[in-house]
Amino acid sequence: MRVPVAVKVGAFALFVMGTYTYYANSIPQIQSKPPAELSLEGGNVTPAQLVKAGEETFKTKGTCEICHRIGQKGTRAPDLAGIGSRAGKVKAGQSAKAYIIESLLQPGAHLVEGYPNIMPQVDKPPIALNRSEVWALTAFLESLGGTVDVKLDDIPKTVGAGAAGGGATAELKLPGDAKAGEAIFTGKGGCIACHKAGKIGASPVGPDLSQIAKIQTPDYLMRKILDPAGAGTVAGFPKGVMPPMFGQTLTAKDYMDLVAFLMTLK
Numbered sequence: 001m002r003v004p005v006a007v008k009v010g011a012f013a014l015f016v017m018g019t020y021t022y023y024a025n026s027i028p029q030i031q032s033k034p035p036a037e038l039s040l041e042g043g044n045v046t047p048a049q050l051v052k053a054g055e056e057t058f059k060t061k062g063t064c065e066i067c068h069r070i071g072q073k074g075t076r077a078p079d080l081a082g083i084g085s086r087a088g089k090v091k092a093g094q095s096a097k098a099y100i101i102e103s104l105l106q107p108g109a110h111l112v113e114g115y116p117n118i119m120p121q122v123d124k125p126p127i128a129l130n131r132s133e134v135w136a137l138t139a140f141l142e143s144l145g146g147t148v149d150v151k152l153d154d155i156p157k158t159v160g161a162g163a164a165g166g167g168a169t170a171e172l173k174l175p176g177d178a179k180a181g182e183a184i185f186t187g188k189g190g191c192i193a194c195h196k197a198g199k200i201g202a203s204p205v206g207p208d209l210s211q212i213a214k215i216q217t218p219d220y221l222m223r224k225i226l227d228p229a230g231a232g233t234v235a236g237f238p239k240g241v242m243p244p245m246f247g248q249t250l251t252a253k254d255y256m257d258l259v260a261f262l263m264t265l266k
């Protein structure tokens with residue numbers, strides 16, 4: 001019996017994703033903390049200082065601005081202007097603070113209408129914020145039209161537990177040759193017809209992938225290539241334009257090389 005190529009590539013992808021997740025979770029958390037790590041626990045911080053620290057996190061380590069803009073519609077994600085007041089009206093009985101924290105830690109729990117489920121959990125790689133950073137970020141978002149009342153204790157103690165090893169996890173090498181993947185991107189895969197990726201490409205048909213590894217996980221990229229519609233259509237772009245047949249046209253090696261290349265885009 002012949003197994004269709006799409007099934008083979010799909011099964012292979014699931015296997016690689018499983019292995020990746022297994023190793024990512026089993027890596028000992030020995031890596032020392034990245035230098036830019038913010039720690040506010042135990043200190044006396046005023047709400048104003050907290051908001052300022054949160055704004056800094058939003059613009060730098062949080063990478064939020066690659067998807068969100070404040071007072072301006074970004075392509076990938078909702079405008080966060082006024083989120084501090086809007087957040088209290090999303091679900092009956094849920095405070096603004098609780099909604100904001102949920103949006104950061106379980107982005108899929110409630111989806112803003114018209115947007116796909118593509119926001120990564122901010123305390124997991126690649127963003128991997130720690131508990132202080134999530135606390136400060138919540139204060140900053142509350143400050144956008146609302147009242148800053150978040151306490152460190154509002155952020156679950158488990159937050160960022162996996163982020164301490166974020167550096168190690170992020171450096172984990174996927175099986176795949178990035179150089180060969182770039183050749184698939186520009187050649188056989190034809191991705192370059194629709195996507196910019198760092199120095200190569202220029203097309204506005206699909207999203208700019210130049211920083212995709214800063215904001216997305218390998219398993220999202222793998223899913224997106226095999227099943228573009230199933231992975232959710234990026235806001236601001238047309239549905240059904242990204243071709244759905246890469247599972248048939250790429251070999252398993254092409255596919256892994258391509259993902260390895262995408263993971264270098266940061």
Ligand code: HEC
Pocket residue numbers: 058062063064065066067068076077078079080083100103104107108110111112115116117118119120122127137141215216
């Ligand atoms: C890969 C793109 C992406 C990144 C990176 C990202 N987000 Fe999002 N975010 C989204 C999308 C898409 C939505 C809407 C779908 C949903 O509700 O999950 C969203 C929703 C939200 C919401 C709920 C908005 C509302 O109007 O209810 C908040 C709050 C939020 N994001 C904050 C952040 C913060 C803070 C960061 C940085 C730490 C961040 N996001 C990083 C894509 C992203």
Ligand code: HEC
Pocket residue numbers: 076118185189190191192193194195205206207209212221224225228229232233234237238239240241242243246258
């Ligand atoms: C005919 C144009 C076209 C081609 C060819 C194409 N894409 Fe896309 N791609 C799109 C469009 C349009 C979107 C945004 C809409 C959507 O999410 O489906 C997209 C979205 C994506 C995203 C999600 C980006 C994000 O910000 O979350 C990734 C990743 C991606 N494409 C990778 C690829 C790769 C890798 C290839 C080559 C194997 C490829 N695309 C080929 C049009 C294309």
